[in-house]
Amino acid sequence: MTLLIVILVAAVVLTIAPLAYTRARRRRGPELEPPARPVGPTKAGTRPPSTRPPGTRPPGTRPPTGRPPGSSPSTSRPPAGPAGARPTGASPAGPGRGPVPPAEPPAGRGPGSPSGGTASPVDDREATGAPVEFPADLQAEIEAVLDEVEGEALAEEEAPGLAPPVKPRFRDRIGRARAVFSGFLSCTAIDQDTWDDLEEALVRADVGVTFTMTLLDELRGRVKAEGIRTSQELVEALKADLKKALASADRGLRLDPGETNVWLFVGVNGVGKTTTIGKLGYREAAAGRRVVMAAGDTFRAAAAEQLELWSQRVGADLVRGAEGSDPGAVIFDAVQRGASRGADVVLGDTAGRLHTKVNLMEELKKVRRVAERPPGHLTEVLLVIDATTGQNGLTQAKLFAEAVGVTGVVLTKLDGTAKGGIALAIQTELGIPIKLVGLGETVDDLTEFDPDEFVDALLDE
């Protein structure tokens, strides 16, 4: 009897055990199958989605080995756009012109995904896409394998760089400003008409009345003193005077090695701050520097989205906040992120402000104070001025310089205006060096301000 009972129990155990094992396997899924991961912009403090195939991450975007500390503004890395994230052509168009790279499917193998196999009708959690739970030891193993795979992909991705931007020539871009001087340049002798033509050209170029008068007086003096007789000699004397007026000791952008340099961009609405950050970020990344972009213009969501497009193109980290959130907090978080990633420079965007709104200027002062706080190392506050606004730019420069201190000017849209003379007014009246010039909307169209090249482009036939 006892023997019969033992045989029966053994038979039952042998039948049930394989069934139970099979069910357990179905519930867990295949070994090392990762859980579905979220997609979209990642919050600092969470693991970013592993959506990138190898070879698609631009340089300067290696994720930290540990997980970043939590912060309120969200941070994102460029998505794995197959082409959009890494321009290779010599003259890529700026964001907004080309299509936005499509978002890639999440790495987690969700239901119906090609690599995830077919959803098992046996397990409804898989069929509905509900997260699959893993035992702690298995989860650790999964993380280790994913880290290894991602590490290999990064090593591959960081090798190639961005194609350096192609420097535009002033002469090719400032046709409208050149045209203003055509009457003066066609003079064949030095007579009253010549002086009238020159005065008119300087005024139309928006050099400013004060500077125009000073310049004309000085030239008349030189004509007498140096015995200048031909119009050609007069043009050469004018060029020399203009170059002297624009000569400035320091036009370089300060970037201290080993520091989390912060460059803030300020200026009124629509002057080109965000576009300049995009172009400059591209240039810095192409030179092998790690760039973080901070969407400090929190007044409208579109501003952060515009910067996000640029960050994707450049391969820079982006830190942004919710619409209407504190811009200082965004800059703070961007600096922290830059420091933790060993970034060379944080490019801080700010809202376009009307200089008449004192409270907005106060906010900008606050942003500056945040940017100065270690580990932040504020090395540039660049005032972006739209050259088409002419003398109005001078008023802006005065107000911004008073409020936040300005280390240099970026003069944008010089390609579409006759009023390039504002460059002279800013430098001669305020003593603020023009450091960069925008000569168009694409990523290539930002260049250092070379006064000699500028003056020659204006006045050479």
Ligand SMILES: Nc1nc2c(ncn2[C@@H]2O[C@H](COP(=O)(O)OP(=O)(O)OP(=O)(O)O)[C@@H](O)[C@H]2O)c(=O)[nH]1
């Ligand atoms: N032609 C030309 N257009 C430019 C240049 N720089 C910027 N732009 C254009 O100017 C427009 C405004 O540029 P944004 O970068 O959005 O200006 P912003 O200062 O950030 O504007 P807000 O965010 O509204 O304060 C965009 O259409 C740019 O493409 C330039 O150097 N030349």
Ligand SMILES: [Mg+2]
């Ligand atoms: Mg902007």
